[in-house]
Amino acid sequence: MKYIFGPVPSRRFGLSLGIDIIPRKVCTLDCVYCQIGNTTKLTLQRKPYVAIKPILNELIQVLKSNIKIDYLTFSGSGEPTLNSNIGRLISEIKKITNIPIVVLTNGTLFYRETLRKDLLHADIVAPSLDAIFSFNKINRPHKKLKINKIINGLSEFRKIFKGKIWLEILLVKNINDSPAELKSLRKAILKINPDEIHLNTVVRPPTKISAKPLRWKELTKIKKFFGNKCKIISYNDKKKSENTGRNVSKYILEVLKRRPMQLKDVQNVIGIDKRTILKEMWLLERNKIIVNNDNWWTLKTSADGE
Numbered sequence: 001m002k003y004i005f006g007p008v009p010s011r012r013f014g015l016s017l018g019i020d021i022i023p024r025k026v027c028t029l030d031c032v033y034c035q036i037g038n039t040t041k042l043t044l045q046r047k048p049y050v051a052i053k054p055i056l057n058e059l060i061q062v063l064k065s066n067i068k069i070d071y072l073t074f075s076g077s078g079e080p081t082l083n084s085n086i087g088r089l090i091s092e093i094k095k096i097t098n099i100p101i102v103v104l105t106n107g108t109l110f111y112r113e114t115l116r117k118d119l120l121h122a123d124i125v126a127p128s129l130d131a132i133f134s135f136n137k138i139n140r141p142h143k144k145l146k147i148n149k150i151i152n153g154l155s156e157f158r159k160i161f162k163g164k165i166w167l168e169i170l171l172v173k174n175i176n177d178s179p180a181e182l183k184s185l186r187k188a189i190l191k192i193n194p195d196e197i198h199l200n201t202v203v204r205p206p207t208k209i210s211a212k213p214l215r216w217k218e219l220t221k222i223k224k225f226f227g228n229k230c231k232i233i234s235y236n237d238k239k240k241s242e243n244t245g246r247n248v249s250k251y252i253l254e255v256l257k258r259r260p261m262q263l264k265d266v267q268n269v270i271g272i273d274k275r276t277i278l279k280e281m282w283l284l285e286r287n288k289i290i291v292n293n294d295n296w297w298t299l300k301t302s303a304d305g306e
């Protein structure tokens with residue numbers, strides 16, 4: 001499979017089948033906390049990076065297998081709204097399945113009316129908005145992007161979109177967590193009027209190792225400041241045990257199929273307690289299905305030998 005991955009357990013979207021429609025790593029931003037690595041093509045140009053048909057063919061194949069999927073999620077190796085086929089793709093997918101469609105986006109292109117129209121038939125749109133004053137520092141945007149224009153675009157989308165908008169804010173220690181920044185973010189949130197606000201921090205290996213997370217205590221204080229619609233979705237979320245009991249080893253293999261990971265990364269993606277994951281990983285290692293090299297876990301290949 002080239003464009004479809006998973007389903008992987010997601011903290012917000014249950015069993016999420018990923019649809020990756022952008023080559024790695026094409027984006028409008030180059031965030032310091034990005035887990036995919038540096039942006040190699042910083043662009044605002046929307047174009048059909050991947051044709052519709054091969055994506056649909058892969059999706060149909062997965063759907064035929066009748067595995068449980070809670071959401072179909074546009075996400076992956078870059079900014080999915082840069083693919084100018086996204087609107088047509090959503091419409092085509094709606095013809096073949098009732099599984100709700102989520103678009104994870106950095107929200108930067110909503111100032112364009114064509115994009116706002118493209119996403120009208122999604123069920124959930126989850127844009128991010130991390131900063132106002134420190135937008136350049138944390139998100140390192142394409143030089144033509146302006147934060148006010150982005151906020152206006154998201155607010156225009158709210159007026160016409162009937163689905164849910166879940167706004168994600170990722171906070172990095174000493175970059176976008178100052179009182180003035182949080183106050184301005186709160187003002188922007190009022191304008192955008194999302195259904196939910198999802199507070200996050202650095203939990204996966206960032207592009208810049210200087211990007212550090214906030215502590216749980218700090219996040220809970222900020223959650224209160226943002227009001228009732230706000231929830232914390234980062235690693236310390238006490239509700240993360242909800243994946244317990246599902247097929248943990250299968251999930252571990254799914255996430256390691258994407259890239260090598262350390263134990264804490266696997267734990268962050270799967271969102272269950274460390275001891276359960278460690279036990280499953282030991283079993284997989286003992287059965288020679290995965291290998292551990294200097295605390296980096298990967299799927300075993302024939303090159304790893306006996």
Ligand code: SF4
Nearest residue numbers: 027029030031034106
């Ligand atoms: S918007 Fe997303 S994909 Fe793009 S650099 Fe930021 S975190 Fe990475």
